[in-house]
Amino acid sequence: MAHCQKCGAEVDEMDLYEDYGLKVCEDCKIRATASPSQPCGGERF
Numbered sequence: 788m789a790h791c792q793k794c795g796a797e798v799d800e801m802d803l804y805e806d807y808g809l810k811v812c813e814d815c816k817i818r819a820t821a822s823p824s825q826p827c828g829g830e831r832f
């Protein structure tokens with residue numbers, strides 16, 4: 788088992804994601820991805 792480095796939740800290593808060098812759980816990763824700074828539609832440039 789591994790621990791999320793953001794919220795400290797115990798998760799399987801398979802469910803760990805890397806976020807700016809931190810190993811985080813899926814919840815934290817989704818929260819980081821769904822940042823409010825993203826424009827509508829999510830168009831790429």
Ligand SMILES: [Zn+2]
Pocket residue numbers: 791792793794795796811812813814815
């Ligand atoms: Zn977390």
